[in-house]
Every structure is written in C-alpha cells, then in structure tokens.
Amino acid sequence: MLVGRIIFLNCFPRDYVSGGIKTMYQHALLLRRAGFQVQVLQADGVPPWLSPEVAPMVCGSISNLTPQDMLVFPEVLDGWYGEMMQAPLKARKVIFCQNPYYFFTYKPSLQKLRQWGVSRVLAPGKETALMLQRVLGLDEVPITSPVVDSRLFTPRRKKLQIVFSHWKWARQGPLPDYAGMIQEMLRTKYPQCADVPWVLLKDRSEKEVATLMGESAICLSLGRLESLGMTALEGMSAGCVVVGFHGGGGRDYATTQNGFWHSPEDLEQVVDSLALVLSAFSHGNAMLTKMLEHGLETARQYGPDQASEQLKRVYGQLQM
Structure with missing residues (x-):
C-alpha cells in the first residue's frame, strides 16, 4: 500500500x-x-x-x-x-x-x-x-x-503573583474586561491583596510565557468557548494553582482536585478563590500542595x- x-x-x-x-x-x-x-x-x-x-x-x-x-x-x-x-x-x-x-x-x-x-x-x-x-x-x-511540554512549562521558584491572558474572542466585538473587573473586585473586597502583581501574557514568546508561569503562584484562566484550554494546562504543568473558567472544553480535565473552577458569571467567587489561594501561599497550606500535585498529573496526560x-x-x- x-x-x-x-x-x-x-x-x-x-x-x-x-x-x-x-x-x-x-x-x-x-x-x-x-x-x-x-x-x-x-x-x-x-x-x-x-x-x-x-x-x-x-x-x-x-x-x-x-x-x-x-x-x-x-x-x-x-x-x-x-x-x-x-x-x-x-x-x-x-x-x-x-x-x-x-x-x-x-x-x-x-x-x-x-x-x-x-x-x-x-x-x-x-x-x-x-x-x-x-x-x-x-x-x-x-x-x-x-x-504540553513539561520540560518547558516547569515549576520554578515561586513569586506571589498572578499570570493571565485576555480572552481570545475579544476581536468578535465589545466584551467585558474580565481580568480588569476581577482585579478591581479583588483589591476592593480584599485590600490585603491589592499589592499582588498581575502579569499579562501578551506579545511574549512561548519561552517567556513558560518562565513567567513557572515563577507565578496563580494562573488566572479566562478562556471562553474553548475546545480544550491550553493556558490552564500549561499553568498546571508550570506548578501554578489555576483559578477561573474551564471554557467548556476544559471539562475534559477540570476537577475540584486540580483547580478552582467557576462560571464566568460568578466573578465574586473567582475573587474569593484568588484571595484564598494568595493567603494559603503566604501561610502554607497542605490542600494547595495536593492541588498542585493533581495539576501536574493532569498536565502530564498531555x-x-x-x-x-x-x-x-x-x-x-x-x-x-
């Protein structure tokens, strides 16, 4: 043949x-x-x-x-x-x-x-x-x-910062700035989190993105209408706690064991989860350790x- x-x-x-x-x-x-x-x-x-x-x-x-x-x-x-x-x-x-x-x-x-x-x-x-x-x-x-290449997206020495990227469907029309709203709500409801840096993953090489994820405590997942959602998986591989949306297709892998997953309409719950994770990183928390382990195992499947x-x-x- x-x-x-x-x-x-x-x-x-x-x-x-x-x-x-x-x-x-x-x-x-x-x-x-x-x-x-x-x-x-x-x-x-x-x-x-x-x-x-x-x-x-x-x-x-x-x-x-x-x-x-x-x-x-x-x-x-x-x-x-x-x-x-x-x-x-x-x-x-x-x-x-x-x-x-x-x-x-x-x-x-x-x-x-x-x-x-x-x-x-x-x-x-x-x-x-x-x-x-x-x-x-x-x-x-x-x-x-x-x-998801774990040799590239790998955990590094962590900083108390949040990495995020904008929703890619923004070109389709006027849509809310989810990241901006979540950031302002977090600063207002939890003033102790106001100084936490937010790092936008935009116009960066894959190597730069992997490095920033590896250094960050949290990956904020803002995917909507996704077939799978690579940002969340790469964040897991890089040792981030993932908070946010699975985008639909992320139901393939999103569980309560590997991230804090919410509806896009429940922005206050996203804010609460971010504050919880930031506090846990600052004070140490066995639950986050297990979540990070589950995240790494999830990413390895890809x-x-x-x-x-x-x-x-x-x-x-x-x-x-």
Whole structure:
C-alpha cells in the first residue's frame, strides 16, 4: 500500500503565533519523528519563531497531489482555505477542528462536508468531539490532543503573583474586561491583596510565557468557548494553582482536585478563590500542595510521548 504525505495548511501570516498554530506545528513534528511524510504549507515562508528541526517541513506551495496524500485543514474556512476546501482535489481532506465555535461560524453541515469531500473531522478533546458528533451528526470524531511540554512549562521558584491572558474572542466585538473587573473586585473586597502583581501574557514568546508561569503562584484562566484550554494546562504543568473558567472544553480535565473552577458569571467567587489561594501561599497550606500535585498529573496526560502515540494511531488509521 502506498502511503502519501500529510500536509497541514496554515494561511496565517508567518509571524502570527497562536495556540492552534503551535499545536499544528507540534503535531507535524511528532508525526515526522514517527516516520510519516509531513509538510506544512505556509505560503509566505518559514515562521521566524520555528525551531530548526521544524523549519525544513515548511513549503510555500504544493504540487503533484495524489489520492494517498492528505490535506489537514483548520476549522477556519475563509480565504484560500475556503476555496481549497470546495475545490475538487486528488488528495484526501481532513479538518482538524481546534475550536468548534469558530467552525460553526462557517455554517458547516454533514451535507457540506460530504460535498467538499471531507473524509474525517478531528478534535483536540472529548468534549469537542462529542459536540461535533451531536451537532453535525458525525459518526466518529478521532481525538488528537495538543501538547504540553513539561520540560518547558516547569515549576520554578515561586513569586506571589498572578499570570493571565485576555480572552481570545475579544476581536468578535465589545466584551467585558474580565481580568480588569476581577482585579478591581479583588483589591476592593480584599485590600490585603491589592499589592499582588498581575502579569499579562501578551506579545511574549512561548519561552517567556513558560518562565513567567513557572515563577507565578496563580494562573488566572479566562478562556471562553474553548475546545480544550491550553493556558490552564500549561499553568498546571508550570506548578501554578489555576483559578477561573474551564471554557467548556476544559471539562475534559477540570476537577475540584486540580483547580478552582467557576462560571464566568460568578466573578465574586473567582475573587474569593484568588484571595484564598494568595493567603494559603503566604501561610502554607497542605490542600494547595495536593492541588498542585493533581495539576501536574493532569498536565502530564498531555505530554509529548502521549500525544505522539495518539497521533501515530489516528493518522495511521486515516492512511489505511
């Protein structure tokens, strides 16, 4: 049996970095290490932030497609993504749906997927997979999880500070500044917490983010409409106590043992949890020690070795 190429598609600018783009490149690298023929179509060239091991996989164009080749589309189906999706191509088409809520804005349906020639839709977690099955009527949605590298996201000497990032859907319209509201409520209700530093994880490299998480006591999770929620998992791996929202897809891993999880409408409870954790860090608390242990164990389930085995199994079956 002939085994073709696995070609991931990335239409975003070469200097743009997101959790979904990082996951795509991580999957491409793990599959290449496992012996698969892998390319990443990045039309405007090799991203400057890529490691030397990954860069050779990047190509500016693709040609000579065969029925054995596989094109892996993202869930974002506008621009040339949308044109390629609807075009009759020799290669098989797969969608790696890293966020179903983005996907649903393109009005997909089972009929459209069949018309486009999509052979399979993949998801990053169980919650997303089940949602896609229920909403679209898909028989099966294989899971290919994102990667949390504990060698990078590792605990360091802790500071009494809170790391956070803004909700990524902010571009969709005017939305509340959750972080700002929570910070002001914390300062007002618990004045003893007013001087605790807040560190925004914005416009920083992955290495910088990992270092800041490793040094911080708390990771404030503000994800909404998430397929999994990588910030919380990376925070756990870096030895943070996670407080906030699981974003929906985070129900795959969020438990009362590994974090303080709340509804986005219960901001006062988030504030109370932050104050509790800050006090516990200052005075020592066995409960937090156990929570940190559970968090590390949760994050280990998304390590590179586990992801590699999962990818080999899923893509091996797709190429049969």
